[in-house]
Every structure is written in structure tokens, then in C-alpha cells.
Amino acid sequence: MKQKKILEVYQNNSVKISVRREWCKSCGICIEFCPKDVLVPDDQEKPIPENIDACIKCGLCELRCPDFAITVEGAEEKNE
Amino acid sequence: MNNLKKKKNIKLLQGNEACAEGALLAGVRFFAGYPITPSSEIAENMARKLPKIGGKFIQMEDEIASMAAVIGASIAGLKSLTATSGPGMCLKQENLGFAIINEIPCVVVNAQRGGPSTGSPTKPSQGDMMQARWGTHGDHPIIALAPSTVNEILTLTIKAFNFSEKYRTPVILLLDEVIAHMREKVEIPAPEDIEVINRKKPTVPPEEYLPFKPDEDGVPSMANFGEGYRYHITGLIHNEKGLPTANSQEIDAFIRRLHNKIQKNIKDIIINKKYSLDDAKIALIAYGSVARAAERTVKLAREEGLKVGLLKLLTIWPFCFEEVNRLAQKVDLIIVPEMNLGQMVLEVERASQGKCRVVPYGRVDGELINPIEILRKIREEMRK
Numbered sequence: 001m002k003q004k005k006i007l008e009v010y011q012n013n014s015v016k017i018s019v020r021r022e023w024c025k026s027c028g029i030c031i032e033f034c035p036k037d038v039l040v041p042d043d044q045e046k047p048i049p050e051n052i053d054a055c056i057k058c059g060l061c062e063l064r065c066p067d068f069a070i071t072v073e074g075a076e077e078k079n080e
Numbered sequence: 081m082n083n084l085k086k087k088k089n090i091k092l093l094q095g096n097e098a099c100a101e102g103a104l105l106a107g108v109r110f111f112a113g114y115p116i117t118p119s120s121e122i123a124e125n126m127a128r129k130l131p132k133i134g135g136k137f138i139q140m141e142d143e144i145a146s147m148a149a150v151i152g153a154s155i156a157g158l159k160s161l162t163a164t165s166g167p168g169m170c171l172k173q174e175n176l177g178f179a180i181i182n183e184i185p186c187v188v189v190n191a192q193r194g195g196p197s198t199g200s201p202t203k204p205s206q207g208d209m210m211q212a213r214w215g216t217h218g219d220h221p222i223i224a225l226a227p228s229t230v231n232e233i234l235t236l237t238i239k240a241f242n243f244s245e246k247y248r249t250p251v252i253l254l255l256d257e258v259i260a261h262m263r264e265k266v267e268i269p270a271p272e273d274i275e276v277i278n279r280k281k282p283t284v285p286p287e288e289y290l291p292f293k294p295d296e297d298g299v300p301s302m303a304n305f306g307e308g309y310r311y312h313i314t315g316l317i318h319n320e321k322g323l324p325t326a327n328s329q330e331i332d333a334f335i336r337r338l339h340n341k342i343q344k345n346i347k348d349i350i351i352n353k354k355y356s357l358d359d360a361k362i363a364l365i366a367y368g369s370v371a372r373a374a375e376r377t378v379k380l381a382r383e384e385g386l387k388v389g390l391l392k393l394l395t396i397w398p399f400c401f402e403e404v405n406r407l408a409q410k411v412d413l414i415i416v417p418e419m420n421l422g423q424m425v426l427e428v429e430r431a432s433q434g435k436c437r438v439v440p441y442g443r444v445d446g447e448l449i450n451p452i453e454i455l456r457k458i459r460e461e462m463r464k
Contacts, residue, residue, distance in 0.1 A: 025316055025324040044326060067324075 010049045015057050015074035017049045023069035030061035030070050089268040095260040096163075098230045099189060099253070100125035101268060102237030103161045107276055108187075109135035110158040112149035114142050114168060117201045118257040119191035122163035143168035147175035147188070154179075154186045155313065157304035159241055163189035166208055167198060169215065176250055177216035178315050180338070183248035183292070183300065185279055187240045190252060191260040192368075194446050203446030204257035206368055206419040212252045213397050219335060221342040223349055224252040224397040228371040230264035236351075236394060242277040243349060247341050248299050254396060256419065258369035258448050282309060292334075293320040298341035342398060351394040352403065356382060360389030362458060363411045365404065365428055367393040369448055370417050376451035381458060388458060396424070401431045408432035413461055417441040417454050437461075 008019045017038075026045035036054040039047040039061065047070060049055065057074045093101065099122050103111075111126035113119075127137045136153070140146040143164055150160040164172065169190045179186055192208045194200030208215075212224040223243050227236040233255065240251040280301040282289050291311040294300050300320075303309030316324035317331050325331065342349065355378050357363060362381075366374035371392040381388035391407060393400065404427075408414065414436055416425035425440040432438050441457045443449050 022321065022323045023312075026326060 008048075010052055012052050015052065015055045015072060017052060017055065017061075018071045018073070019047055019049075020069045021046055023067045024065075025067060025069075027066065029064050029066070033060055033064055035060065086270070089270070091266050091268055092263055093230055093234075093266045094121060094263050095230045095233050095255060096121035096191065097125055098234040098266050099163070099237050099255070099260075100129065101266075102234040103159075103187070103241070104129060104133070105234075105269070105271060105274055105276075106159060106238045106241035107278070108159045108161045108241065109133070110137075110150070110153035110160040111135070111162065112138045112140050112146045112153070112160070113162045113164065114140055114146050116143075116165045116168050118193055118204075118260045119163040119165050119168075119189060119255070121260075122161075122189060122191075126161065143171035144175060147172040147179070150186045150188075151175060151179050151182075151184050154184045155305045157307075159245070160186045161189070162186070163191065165191050165193045165201075166195040166205075166211075169208060169211060173216040177218060177220065179250040180216065180220045180222070181218075181315060181317070182313050183302075183338075184250065185241075185244035185248055185302075187237070187244055187251050187253060189237075189255060191255040191257060193257050194444070200446045202257065204369060204419060204448055205444070205446070206254075206256055206370065206423070207444075208254065209396060209418075209420065209423040212254055219339075221249070221339045222252060222397050223247070223249060223342065223395070224254055225351075225394060226254040226367045226396045227394065228259060228366075228368050228392060230259065230262060231266050232394065233259060234266055234268070238274055238276070239351070242275065245279045246277045246299070247345065247349075248279065248302060249342065252397075254368065256368045262369075286310065290320040291322045292318060294337055294341075298337050298344065346398055349395055349398060350400045350403070352400055353392040353394065355390040355392065357389035357391060357407070359387055361387040361411055362389070362413045362415065362462075363407055364388065364390045364454065365393065365407075365414055365416045365424070366390065366418065367396060367424065368419075370419060373449050373451045374417060374454055377454040377458070380451055380455050386458065386462075393424070399424075399427045399431065401427075404428055404431035405433065405435075408435040408438075411436055414438045415441055415454070415457060415461065417443075417449050417457070419443055419449060 031039040153160040194205040244251040312322040319325040364374040421442040422440040
């Protein structure tokens with residue numbers, strides 16, 4: 001099995017999701033509350049943004065993470 | 081004066097005062113607590129004395145917060161003390177577990193009173209012996225000491241801090257109302273005459289520091305928060321970096337190390353005193369204020385020609401299994417007088433392995449056990 005890095009960064013054209021794996025205690029709250037089901041648990045129940053293209057950058061995962069282990073970055077959509 | 085001998089510093093002190101005195105000698109500079117009978121004088125004395133020597137006293141909103149404050153102060157590098165009685169001890173349990181898993185040195189005094197719950201605030205008890213061992217959840221080790229004289233309160237308070245710093249563990253000092261409030265002659269040692277142990281500091285630069293990587297003795301070095309060594313502290317089982325782990329090998333190694341750092345040093349930690357045990361056929365095993373009565377019982381019994389001896393336990397946890405096992409092979413009967421309905425007697429039975437008769441003698445009416453009733457119990461058992 002591929003050894004995962006301490007800081008895993010996943011990105012596409014519009015969003016960058018970083019998971020600091022050693023801070024994550026596998027509580028699953030980010031996965032549970034993602035409104036777009038972007039995150040799926042890996043073998044250690046830590047999040048992987050498998051459906052990153054569905055991410056709407058709402059930041060709920062980052063807000064809810066009790067251990068600051070997940071961050072969402074990306075260009076802010078401009079309001080009209 | 082041509083007396084070259086150093087003048088001894090003898091004082092008449094209350095047990096709780098002696099505890100505060102011992103703590104200051106051990107280098108305590110922080111106290112957080114919430115006053116409760118029969119431990120309040122420890123807080124009162126610390127409140128009076130700590131500010132004068134640059135220390136800090138805080139009366140917290142409750143015992144939960146007191147224990148939390150003690151943990152915080154210890155992580156910041158100060159030797160920290162808190163004192164309470166049974167009801168407060170219950171509240172401290174959660175954070176006591178936090179201190180155990182994070183290997184934070186501190187001393188918690190429990191001046192025992194009658195319980196459960198609010199119980200009998202001004203009456204003595206030894207009802208918290210098992211709580212000291214198993215009060216907080218999880219398979220954890222603990223060190224608990226139980227002095228039986230005011231002088232021993234002073235020396236064991238210093239010992240408690242030495243053990244806590246040496247093994248990075250909370251240590252519980254079990255007093256009971258009798259010795260906490262008793263006034264007795266105490267010889268206060270000069271600072272240069274006492275052994276004071278301080279925690280190991282890291283020898284590596286901050287970027288190489290692993291806060292929970294044990295040295296050969298199983299004890300990791302401890303950096304003060306705020307001195308450049310940034311690390312993570314969590315109640316979750318953690319790896320050497322202090323970060324949570326779900327790896328079963330790491331979990332196993334961690335819990336075993338917690339136990340081993342105490343178990344492998346059992347010879348250093350266990351302290352007890354023996355009275356007339358060499359030729360004894362009947363042994364008393366006692367601790368705390370009851371050990372005083374038992375000591376007198378030995379004298380009275382010997383006057384009657386009865387071969388009675390006493391093993392006085394000063395270290396309660398870890399239990400002196402080997403010592404009691406050897407004793408059980410030598411004597412015909414062990415009587416365990418204690419101010420509860422049979423707590424330490426369970427350990428004595430376990431350690432005796434059926435090699436001799438073990439009999440409990442309990443009293444829970446809020447009165448202390450006196451020498452005559454123990455003697456009466458001995459005579460009664462001899463007739464059986």
C-alpha cells in the first residue's frame with residue numbers, strides 16, 4: 001500500500017483541499033457533513049476528496065474539523 | 081555556644097501544614113484548588129506562602145478546573161500541587177486520567193473523609209484506597225502514598241513530588257482526616273539535606289524533539305511549553321510526536337510503557353516499615369492513622385507475650401505484592417485493620433495466595449480504630 005504523506009494535497013482547477021493526516025483522528029465529521037459527498041474515508045477512516053470536482057468550497061469540513069486537519073483553499077467566486 | 085551540631089528545626093505542625101511545608105521544600109511553585117474539609121489547611125497555607133516566594137496560588141471554581149490548572153502549570157514547567165477530599169477527588173478523576181496519559185508530573189492530595197458523596201466531612205475514613213487505584217478509567221498505573229504521622233506527611237510529600245518528576249506521572253497522597261488535622265512534632269529538614277528530583281529536560285534542539293519518545297528508562301524528557309519546543313498534547317492515545325494514533329502496535333507499546341515505567345521501578349517506589357516482624361506469628365498490615373493504633377497494639381500484645389508484628393504500608397500503589405507474599409509464608413495469621421469494610425485486605429489476600437489466614441477488621445462509623453480493639457480482634461481470632 002502506498003504510504004501517505006503527512007500533508008496530502010489534492011487539487012483541481014478551482015480548489016485545493018489539504019489533509020494533515022497526522023492531526024486527523026478519524027472522527028469522520030468532515031465526511032459526514034460534506035453537502036456534496038466530496039470526501040470518502042480511506043482504510044484509516046481519514047478523508048480523501050475523491051469527488052473533488054463536486055466541491056463547492058463551502059468550507060464546512062474545515063469549519064467542523066476539531067483538529068484543524070483539513071483546509072479548503074481556492075479562488076473566491078466573485079459576487080455580482 | 082560550642083555545640084557544633086546543626087540546630088534542628090523542630091516545629092509543632094498540623095498534618096496539612098506539614099504537607100504544604102513538604103511541598104514547598106520539594107520546589108512546588110503552583111497550587112490550584114477548591115477548599116474542602118479536611119484538606120483546606122493545605123490550600124490556606126499555600127495561599128499564604130506561595131506568593132512570598134514567587135509562586136502562584138489560584139482558588140479555582142471547582143475541582144475539575146483545579147486539576148486542569150495544575151496540569152497546565154506543570155506543562156509550563158512548575159511543580160504543581162492540588163489538595164482535596166473524596167467529593168473533590170471524584171471530580172478530579174477525568175483530568176487525572178489526562179495527566180496520566182500525557183505523563184504530566186503533579187501531586188494530588190486526598191485527605192479522606194467518610195463517604196460516599198458528601199458523607200461525613202469532619203470524620204476520618206480510608207474509603208478511597210481503591211478509588212486511588214482505579215478512580216479514573218482505562219488500564220492505567222498510579223503511584224499512591226499514605227503517611228501515618230505528621231512527620232511522614234512532610235517526607236512523603238517530598239517523595240511524592242520526586243516520584244512524579246522522575247517517572248512523569250501524577251502521584252496521589254492519601255491522608256485521612258485524623259492525620260490531616262493532627263498536630264505533632266515535625267523535624268523540618270534543611271533544604272540541603274533533602275533529595276529533590278526534577279524532571280528530565282530535552283537535550284535535543286526543538287526541531288528534533290519528540291515529546292513522547294522514551295529514554296532507556298521508559299520515561300520521555302519533558303520540555304516546558306513556551307520555551308520554543310512546540311508539541312501537541314491530547315487525551316487520545318498518541319505516538320512519539322504526541323499526535324493521535326490508531327495503530328494497534330503503537331497503542332500497545334504506549335500502554336505497556338506507561339505500566340512498565342512504574343512496574344520496573346517497583347523497588348524504588350515501594351516504601352514500608354516493619355515493626356517486630358522477625359519472630360511474629362501474627363502480622364498486622366495497616367496504613368495511615370490506623371497504622372499508629374496498630375503500632376501500639378504490637379506493643380500491648382508483646383507485653384502479653386503474643387508474637388504480633390506490624391507491616392506499615394507507606395506506598396499503597398503499586399502494592400507490595402512480594403513483601404506480603406513472603407510475610408504470608410512466615411506467619412499464621414494476617415489481620416488488616418482499616419477504616420473501610422475491606423479494601424486493602426483484598427490486595428493482601430491476593431498477595432498471600434492462601435498461604436495464611438487473612439482477616440479484615442473494618443470500622444466505618446466515623447471513629448478511628450483504637451489499639452485495644454485491634455488487640456481484642458487478635459485475641460478473638462486466636463480462639464478460632
